Amino acid sequence: MTPDDDVSPDEPWTQWPVGSRVVVRRRLAEGGYSDVLGDLLENTAAGVRVMTRRGEVSVPATEIAIGKLVPPAPARRNPRTPSS
Numbered sequence: 001m002t003p004d005d006d007v008s009p010d011e012p013w014t015q016w017p018v019g020s021r022v023v024v025r026r027r028l029a030e031g032g033y034s035d036v037l038g039d040l041l042e043n044t045a046a047g048v049r050v051m052t053r054r055g056e057v058s059v060p061a062t063e064i065a066i067g068k069l070v071p072p073a074p075a076r077r078n079p080r081t082p083s084s
Contacts, residue, residue: 013043013047013048014043014044021069021073022037022038023036024064024067026064027063028063038050038051038057041056047061047063048064048067
């Protein structure tokens with residue numbers, strides 16, 4: 001990622017610890033928003049890279065509407081077994 005001239009290095013996401021779980025709401029080019037949830041791989045003034053369950057996602061700073069740190073994912077539950 002390369003820094004943009006119109007993005008401040010003081011943006012909140014630049015303070016998030018790498019490896020923490022985050023959610024980032026991004027603006028879509030066609031209008032509307034989409035959320036990116038996962039582990040933070042990189043955070044710079046230019047944007048963030050997040051490892052989601054579907055793979056790595058880069059979100060440029062110009063598309064970030066809002067974001068925050070979130071608690072770790074809950075442990076997966078064991079599959080239910082049929083009752084006898």
